[in-house]
Amino acid sequence: MPPTTLLRLPSLRPASASSVIRNGLPVCLRAFTTTGIGLAKQLPPRRVILDSEIEESFLKGSGPGGQKINKTSSAVQLKHLPTGIVIKCQESRSRSYNRKAARRILGERIEEIELGEQSRTAIKAREKSKKKASAEKKKRRKYKELAEAKAREDVEEDVEGEVEEGAIEHEVQAERLPAEEGSKGG
Amino acid sequence: MPRISNALIRHARSIDKLLPPLLRPCRELRAAQNELRWLREHAAKVASTRNAKVRDTLLRNLVLERAKGKPLQYLLGSEYFGDLQITCRPGVLIPRQETAASVAYLARLVRQAEELPPELRVLDLCTGTGCIPLLFHDELAATRKDVRSRYLGIDISRDAVHLAHYNLQKVWRQKAYADKSVTAFVQADVLIDPFDDQNAGMPCFKAALNHYRQPPFWDILISNPPYISPSGYWSTTTRSVRLFEPELALLPPPNPDASDTERGDVFYPRLLSIAQHVEAKVVLLEVADLDQAHRVARLAQDADFFDGIEVWRDWPDQPNDAEPVELDGFPVIGQGNGRYVLCWRAQGAPWLGKDVVAKAETEPLSHYSLQPTFIYRPPSKIPL
């Protein structure tokens, strides 16, 4: 682990004052927060998703339930009504885990659309690529140009890598808001 | 049931050669892939050796058993119930997600009540794995550290009572609860009428209460009793349920005088009569479908004991999006099949966030007609 000072993005510090109001949010986070304190402080607060904004279905299938059938499906599907984003989570046998995970992923997707470069996932991806980049630099100072090219590649890779983190399966059926596309996004 | 196409089988095999046998119980590729992943994780955990051969043999055997219809929960040894992992063993019914949804929903309503008794008592009849009282406590304790609660689960099956004890210890150890709640599981037959001549074998419910020095009065009564009629058993249960889950948990005992439907309903009059004996304020009874919900709701209404009755569907926390929204005067809440009948009286109303029904004296007798008068407020949104 490099010293934390290396991880800090001074320009983002001001945002941290308002950012640690996590506890009261409807999305359950604790089990999934994997970032260290240094990074967490710089992240904007998680997006609050109102229950009225989402339609939840358990992909329950038809037919009788209760004692008559012993289902193993614990898949949860969330649809965010304002944006049309659909998140499906069937990673765990625990429906309660899947519900929470789906809400967390949905929050991240919405945030990416709304905040673009300032979203938590984008910041995390940048942090990750920075870490990688600085490690690369040390290793191969001589091949500076090469390292920079590599770091640029890493940014792209990491955005995908971030999604996989925690091995949560999801399907984002990319319905973008056409009007939002030009105006927002950082 | 539609046949699984050869193309699907071939496609499944190209992904993993263990997938095709799982298509039989799972029907869908996605579901089969999920189950294979869980079985594989389990095999890796159980085969404590790093010997890949041992692990692969174990996995192959698990897949073959699953292909024969053995429930995944018996193979893996557990099922998730709300936030709890409940141990499952053959011989005791596997807890159902629908049960968890309603029990958690009830507990979340109750935990919002401003005033609860100093000791909230919850009685679960036909407790099986003990999942219902364990989940109720888990949900209550999450936000109400101020409330002490007491739970009693009763089952006729010795295996069930043993397993419930085991689950109690496991869950309390895992969750490290700090409250002073008490839970007990006791073997008794809830169908034996205490005023009948005592059956030599099994104690009745009342005798068990006395014997184990349990209090005579209980605030909340919950039950998921056997409720499937003989014809329903053959025509509507899945093969896996019939072959592998205990009949004792699904089918009420035979009775030569009862019709098919009556036999499915055998437990409810007894449960409602116990509710009166223990002076329950809230009663939540699981049923098979809307028809049975309707019959049970009418029984409860005829008991003339409750201030309000409503029907819950599988997912009572979801907005009702289908007809009917009302059944013969009983509000129908949530999405899915008819699944629970909820009854309340006296202090039970504010615990559920319901308006208290006006006192009987102030109302002319004619208003006390066959139709119940409901003052219904939709339940407030409960955060996850």
Ligand SMILES: C[S@@+](CC[C@H](N)C(=O)[O-])C[C@H]1O[C@@H](n2cnc3c(N)ncnc32)[C@H](O)[C@@H]1O
């Ligand atoms: C449908 S299972 C419910 C188990 C558990 N409450 C659940 O929701 O998963 C019904 C249970 O009732 C028990 N049972 C059957 N007849 C009974 C009786 N006469 N008295 C008490 N329990 C009985 C069975 O052993 C079984 O565990």
